[in-house]
Amino acid sequence: xxxxxLPTSWNLNECVEKAIAYNYTVRQSANNxxxxxxxxxxxxxxxxxxxxGSAGNAWNxxxxxxxVTNEVRFNNLSTANGGLGFGMTLFDGFASFNAWRxxxxxxxxxxxxxxxxxxTVALNAASQxxxxxxxxxxxxxxxxQVKIAQGMQRRAQQLVSAGASPxxxxxxxxxxxxxxxxxLLTAQNQTTLSYLALAQxxxxxxxxxxxxxMKDSEFNGKPTVISLRPEAIYAxxxxxxxxxKAASARVESAALGIKVAQARRLPRLSVNGQLGTSYxxxxxxxxxxxxxxxxxxxxxxxxxxxxxxxxYSLPITESMPFSDQIYENQRRYVGLNVSIPIFSGFQVQxxxxxxxxxxxxAELQYEQERDNFEQSVQRAHADASAAWSQYEAAxxxxxxxxxxxxxxxxxxxxxxxxxxxxxxxxxxxLAAVSDVLRAKYDAQFKAYILKFYLQxxxxxxxxE
Numbered sequence: 214x215x216x217x218x219l220p221t222s223w224n225l226n227e228c229v230e231k232a233i234a235y236n237y238t239v240r241q242s243a244n245n246x247x248x249x250x251x252x253x254x255x256x257x258x259x260x261x262x263x264x265x266g267s268a269g270n271a272w273n274x275x276x277x278x279x280x281v282t283n284e285v286r287f288n289n290l291s292t293a294n295g296g297l298g299f300g301m302t303l304f305d306g307f308a309s310f311n312a313w314r315x316x317x318x319x320x321x322x323x324x325x326x327x328x329x330x331x332x333t334v335a336l337n338a339a340s341q342x343x344x345x346x347x348x349x350x351x352x353x354x355x356x357x358q359v360k361i362a363q364g365m366q367r368r369a370q371q372l373v374s375a376g377a378s379p380x381x382x383x384x385x386x387x388x389x390x391x392x393x394x395x396x397l398l399t400a401q402n403q404t405t406l407s408y409l410a411l412a413q414x415x416x417x418x419x420x421x422x423x424x425x426x427m428k429d430s431e432f433n434g435k436p437t438v439i440s441l442r443p444e445a446i447y448a449x450x451x452x453x454x455x456x457x458k459a460a461s462a463r464v465e466s467a468a469l470g471i472k473v474a475q476a477r478r479l480p481r482l483s484v485n486g487q488l489g490t491s492y493x494x495x496x497x498x499x500x501x502x503x504x505x506x507x508x509x510x511x512x513x514x515x516x517x518x519x520x521x522x523x524x525y526s527l528p529i530t531e532s533m534p535f536s537d538q539i540y541e542n543q544r545r546y547v548g549l550n551v552s553i554p555i556f557s558g559f560q561v562q563x564x565x566x567x568x569x570x571x572x573x574x575a576e577l578q579y580e581q582e583r584d585n586f587e588q589s590v591q592r593a594h595a596d597a598s599a600a601w602s603q604y605e606a607a608x609x610x611x612x613x614x615x616x617x618x619x620x621x622x623x624x625x626x627x628x629x630x631x632x633x634x635x636x637x638x639x640x641x642x643l644a645a646v647s648d649v650l651r652a653k654y655d656a657q658f659k660a661y662i663l664k665f666y667l668q669x670x671x672x673x674x675x676x677e
Contacts (some may be wrong), residue, residue, distance in 0.1 A: 224425040225342050228415060232338035233331055235416035242327040249316070249323040256316035259309040261301070268295035279493050286495065296489030296544075303484055306476030315469040322462035328455035334414075336665060340658055341411040345424050347654040348407040352400040354646050359397050362390040368626070385632040389639070396643075438663040439601055443594040447587050450666045454586055460579040467572035474568040477561045478554060486547040492538045497530040586666075593662045600656035607645070607652040614638075614645035 223231070233239055273290040302309060369386040373379070405419075412419045438446070451457060505525045511518040533541075554561060621638040624630040 220421055220423045222423045222425050225339060228342050228411065228424065229335045229338045231415040231417065233334050235414070236330075236334045239327070239330045239334055242323070242330040246320070246323040246327050249320040253313070253316040253320060256309075256313040259302075260313065262299050263301065264297065264299045266295070266297050269293065279495060282493060282496055284495075288495075291494040292492065294489065294491040296487055298485070298487040300483060300485035302481065304480070304482040306479035306481070308473050308476035311469045311472040311476070315466050315473065318462050318466040318469065322459045322466060325455040325459035325462060329459060332455060332665065336662065338411070338414055339661055341407070341414055342424060343654045343658050345404070345407040345411055346426070347650055348400065348404040350650050351647065352397070352404050354643075354650070355393065355397040355400040358643065359390070359393045362386070362393040366390050369632075382632045385636065389632075389636055435601055436597075436660045436663075438660060438667065439594070439597050441594075441663075443591045446594065446663065446666055447590045450590075451583060451586060454582075454666070457579070457582045457586060460575070460582040464572070464575045464579050467568070467575040471565065471568040471572055474561070474564040477557075477564065480554075481552040483550045483552075484548070485550065487544070488546075489544045490539050490542045492535055492542070494532075496533045496538055498533040498537065499528045500531050501529040502526045503529060590663075590666055593659065593666065597656065597659040597663050600652065600659045604649070604652035604656040607648040611642075611645040611649045614642040618642040 270291070270293040273292070274288075276285070276287050277290055278285055279290060279292070366383075366386050369383045373383045409419050411424070412422070503526070505527055506522050507525060508520045509523045510521045512521055513519075617638050621630055621635050624635075
């Protein structure tokens, strides 16, 4: 028989880590960081010399001019050429340097944006984790209530059978049992749905894991973070928020963008050069010479023509080797170029204007991020304080309802309370239990939000 594999139990940190690893927005943000790093390389390379090489070969037939010897030929000709070229900007108004600085700032902005995405996913996963705990607690309460109702049903059946109670009371008990069983089914469905939401956030199959219980130690007293003033929380955490850091980096990037745009107004100085050579299969070189005597005319010797000879030196040639041609046909070139912008159809001015507007928008976005965070801290603090107060009030209400429920059970057992009155007390008690559970996890999650603003509580506290 094959052994059954039990689901793995994961604590809050493990669920958050799996949700972060699976989330598409986080992975896209990570790719954006890689893209920003990749963009920084060509920005730096723009300040380095640009080197290029070239090579080519051509075959010619018919009348052509040998590009190596400059001779007019009427036969087949094969030529080759190759070279190295370089160019480098000596001065461009520091446009390239500021573009490189801007690329490095963009890397920081992308990294901060990635951290902001991670924090968002972490909070969502924590919320879903607490929703599962709440659903499980509600299911336990509903299951316990079903057991109590089943015991009451057995007791009512005994009383009716003995003639001590009317039959309609048994019907009321059975109706209450049916309602309690319905509550249990609803609670079980809610647990399944909560698990499904958490499983989908982590990208794992439903039923492949369970979650570990969280400690209740922090509910022994009011969380310290709620006792802090919102202004103190904001002042201590505003500069550490990834979203605000990203907005600040974008402000710096936009300021550098203005410098890059303004540099297009300045002269541009560059240097370039080239080293090239060529080859022709018809090129020849002189290897020696030979003397040749040829007639050049006649002189009259009394009516007799006497020929006149002269001696010529004719060169002896042979095909020039490839290596010799590559060396002897070298061409070298170095030049300085100055480009002075005079009029560009307002393109430069428009680029500067647009860069300044981008900088203004980046500053506004930065201020908005700070304002939004301040408002978020104030709302979170108010929500956490109210949630804790509701939790304390719910516990007091539950304590009173518990006493009333205990008294009702005794009185009902002794026959001093009707089933109708007992059901009313029981429903009040169940509502109080439900209120305590909701208030407990609501207060816990909202306290976690405040802790996130100060310091991520999921780091280093595996089961807190």
